[in-house]
Amino acid sequence: MRILLVEDDSALASAVCSYLESKAFVVDVAPSLADARAALLGAQYAAVLLDLHLGDGEGLSLLPHVRALADRPIVIVVTARDQVTDRIRGLDAGADDYIIKPYDPAELLARLRAVERRRSDSHTPVLQLGSLTIDLARDSVRKNDAPVTLTQKEWALLRVMASRPDRIHTREMLQDALYGWDDEADSNTLEVFISRLRRKLGRSHIVTLRGLGYRLSPSDEED
Numbered sequence: 001m002r003i004l005l006v007e008d009d010s011a012l013a014s015a016v017c018s019y020l021e022s023k024a025f026v027v028d029v030a031p032s033l034a035d036a037r038a039a040l041l042g043a044q045y046a047a048v049l050l051d052l053h054l055g056d057g058e059g060l061s062l063l064p065h066v067r068a069l070a071d072r073p074i075v076i077v078v079t080a081r082d083q084v085t086d087r088i089r090g091l092d093a094g095a096d097d098y099i100i101k102p103y104d105p106a107e108l109l110a111r112l113r114a115v116e117r118r119r120s121d122s123h124t125p126v127l128q129l130g131s132l133t134i135d136l137a138r139d140s141v142r143k144n145d146a147p148v149t150l151t152q153k154e155w156a157l158l159r160v161m162a163s164r165p166d167r168i169h170t171r172e173m174l175q176d177a178l179y180g181w182d183d184e185a186d187s188n189t190l191e192v193f194i195s196r197l198r199r200k201l202g203r204s205h206i207v208t209l210r211g212l213g214y215r216l217s218p219s220d221e222e223d
Helices: 010-022 032-043 060-068 086-092 105-120 152-165 169-180 189-201
Strands: 002-006 026-030 048-053 074-079 098-099 126-131 131-134 140-143 205-210 213-216
Touching: 002 010, 010 098, 026 032, 026 060, 026 140, 032 048, 032 060, 032 205, 048 060, 048 105, 060 074, 074 086, 074 105, 086 098, 086 205, 140 169, 140 189, 152 169, 152 189, 152 205, 169 213, 189 205
Parallel strands: 002 026, 002 048, 048 074, 074 098
Antiparallel strands: 126 131, 131 140, 205 213
16 A cells, blocks of 8 residues: 655654554655645555645645545545644545544554545455455465465555455556655566465466456466
């Protein structure tokens, strides 16, 4: 999952980035509204963490840009304003949730997952694909009830596909989940990670749709 953190407090942004990246998320930081607008035009995000008070304006003014996107990301308002009216304004403007500073990054992650579940109309973040069990809440994968060890990049890739298992995921969408602005990737890197996941999960669980992208499959059949 690729996240846009709109935050002008560099110390807080660094702490939140470190935590989320340790959980296999890719995080881009936009310290201003102008940077955030440019980021939304240049990449596809699963979530936006939006500070209300920024140096170049009110954070809520970004929400019309977010709502106009074809694949609208989750928006969680992050604010130091502990006022009910501010929270209501944020939710009425289109935010999915809010969190008040100072906050524990673990709570932020829990709120992200809760919004994901509400959007998918799912009561559980556990996906069962044949012998494969993917638990998005616990960041764990089991095959035939045995744990599967994944690297952060492998888990980041699988999380995107497992969050929307019925969807065809294009190369661009999956690359966005793997790399932030400062990362460089070889053109074949995505295929390398797909190959590694297939070896660990079973080749038939990731289907290639030529010219379209990749999709998860419940099949346990092997080549």
